[in-house]
Amino acid sequence: MKSTPLGYLFTFLAFSVFAIQDGLSKHLGETHSPVQVAMVRYWAFVAFALFLAMRSSGGLSVAVNTKRPFLQILRGLILFLQILISIVAFTQVGLAQSQAIFAAGPIFVALLSMPILGEKVGWRRWTAILFGLVGVVIMLAPSGDGFNSYIWLPLICAVLGAIYGIATRLVSRDDQPSTSFFYLAIVGFIGSNLLGPFFWTPFTPAGWSLMIGLCCTGIVGHLALIKAYENLDAVIVQPISYWQLVLGAMIAVTVFGEVLRWNTVVGAVIVVGAGLFTVWREWVVSRRAKRAEEEARV
DSSP states (O other): OOOOHHHHHHHHHHHHHHHHHHHHHHHHHTTSOHHHHHHHHHHHHHHHHHHHHHHSTTHHHHHHOOSOHHHHHHHHHHHHHHHHHHHHHHHHTOHHHHHHHHTTHHHHHHHHHHHHHOOOOOHHHHHHHHHHHHHHHHHHSOBTTBOOGGGHHHHHHHHHHHHHHHHHHHHTTTSOHHHHHHHHHHHHHHHHHHHGGGGOOOOOHHHHHHHHHHHHHHHHHHHHHHHHHHHSOHHHHHHHTTHHHHHHHHHHHHTSOOOOOHHHHHHHHHHHHHHHHHHHHHHHHHHHHHHHHHHHHO
16 A cells, blocks of 8 residues: 655645635635636636646647546536536625535435446445534534525535446546546537637736636646645545635634534534545445455456
């Protein structure tokens, strides 16, 4: 199992930067259209993807060649839609509560992996899934201020993220990472630039500074995450990703003056616990399957 101090450093850096990126998205989303914010983000994203593709083995021509074009385009569209919805969620629901509901992603991945990937889920993971869904319901419960109709947006984001994760597993069977990353960027770039001009409002100098900061955090975060996966196994990286939830809550309270409600905290604790257990069980099952394959070859 890969495990280095450098890997842990890159992992914490990646999810710390992503938490800051969410804060910047919330701030920009309060004064500009999510489509406009996403469009500028994709300008930097596609430049970064082209840079990685040209540096990969075989260069850009290999990165463009995909065996799963429909699935690659679908992944790009899902991520683009998720970015738009998440920006609205940050502004209308709040950064802390949105990220807490986003944390249910691994629960929905486990739930969707059965019909889509044909994976078998035992009673342990079923129990974790049910507990996780209970945590989501607690977070969705109306507060003393009444029911916020926008509360469904972060839940939609979590489900989209799970579908994106399943699609990523499927394309990884046939395409290399540089190909998946290239299509992820280019599809969102095309979509955002088709819509962006209709939603454009001029940025102030301060707005451009924040926008440049948002683009930079995206590049730094993805670079750090790539380095993290080079040095750590996914089963270690996934639990550390919940650091983004903790730091995001701190930013929400200290910078935006949000109030952490009891149902958000309790629900998030349940969801994170269920998510950690689900990821651990998936790792155990996958190791058992690999061991069985190795023994069968012998």
